[in-house]
Amino acid sequence: xxxxxxxxxxxxxxxxxxxxxxxxxxxxxxxxxxxxxxxxxxxxxxxxxxxxxxxxxxxxxxxxxxxxxxxxxxxxxxxxxxxxxxxxxxxxxxxxxxxxxxxxxxxxxxxxxxxxxxxxxxxxxxxxxxxxxxxxxxxxxxxxxxxxxxxxxxxxxxxxxxxxxxxxxxxxxxxxxxxxxxxxxxxxxxxxxxx
Numbered sequence: 001x002x003x004x005x006x007x008x009x010x011x012x013x014x015x016x017x018x019x020x021x022x023x024x025x026x027x028x029x030x031x032x033x034x035x036x037x038x039x040x041x042x043x044x045x046x047x048x049x050x051x052x053x054x055x056x057x058x059x060x061x062x063x064x065x066x067x068x069x070x071x072x073x074x075x076x077x078x079x080x081x082x083x084x085x086x087x088x089x090x091x092x093x094x095x096x097x098x099x100x101x102x103x104x105x106x107x108x109x110x111x112x113x114x115x116x117x118x119x120x121x122x123x124x125x126x127x128x129x130x131x132x133x134x135x136x137x138x139x140x141x142x143x144x145x146x147x148x149x150x151x152x153x154x155x156x157x158x159x160x161x162x163x164x165x166x167x168x169x170x171x172x173x174x175x176x177x178x179x180x181x182x183x184x185x186x187x188x189x190x191x192x193x194x195x
Contacts, residue, residue, distance in 0.1 A: 011136050018143035018170060019075055020178030026056075026080045026140060026171055034134040041130030043123040045105060046098045049091035050127035051163050053084040054171075063156055064168070069147030072168070079143065079170035084153065085131070087124025089116055090162035124166055135171055143170035 009015075031054060043049070055061050061077055064084070068076055076082050092109035099105045109116050132142045145168050153165040 011133050015136050016179045018141045018174035020175035021078050021172040022175050024173040030138055034138045038130040038134035043126055047091045047119055047123045048098055049087040049120040049124040051086045051088050053157055055082040067149045067152035072145050072147045075143055075170055080172035083169045083171055084165055085128045085167050085169055086163045086165045087120040088163050089120050091120055140171055141174035
């Protein structure tokens with residue numbers, strides 16, 4: 001098997017969303033290494049709106065616990081690290097630094113709530129997907145979840161800021177015994193048209 005095939009299996013074909021975790025810890029260096037890979041993924045106008053809060057301690061996870069759906073409590077509490085993946089609605093304030101060849105780029109976003117919201121959410125979601133793939137690339141497993149109360153997470157973690165939660169993601173080394181059977185995927189013909 002070629003190295004390319006091995007990488008594709010690691011990132012996609014054999015990778016699974018985790019429902020449980022073993023006790024092996026995740027280092028700050030591993031998280032930083034994954035970000036250093038993911039940061040190169042493209043976003044429109046290099047907006048880079050993703051923000052992440054990593055919860056490692058039991059006390060930090062306890063803060064999140066009241067916002068969780070009951071089915072996600074054990075997945076969160078047992079994960080070595082839980083990432084609150086969010087996006088910054090004031091991403092455009094960084095554009096003079098991140099998109100310097102267009103010095104007035106931020107002006108198109110000021111006061112344009114619809115454009116800000118769609119740009120932040122779309123590009124933050126792209127970055128989050130890059131980040132999950134990068135976590136897999138550095139040898140970690142992920143368990144993304146959307147079963148939580150966003151208003152509560154925003155109030156508890158992002159109060160009086162321009163940051164909003166997108167989703168929550170467990171990070172660690174998965175417990176293979178807790179992985180669900182592989183679910184069907186739609187085929188190319190189901191999702192694509194070529195004009």
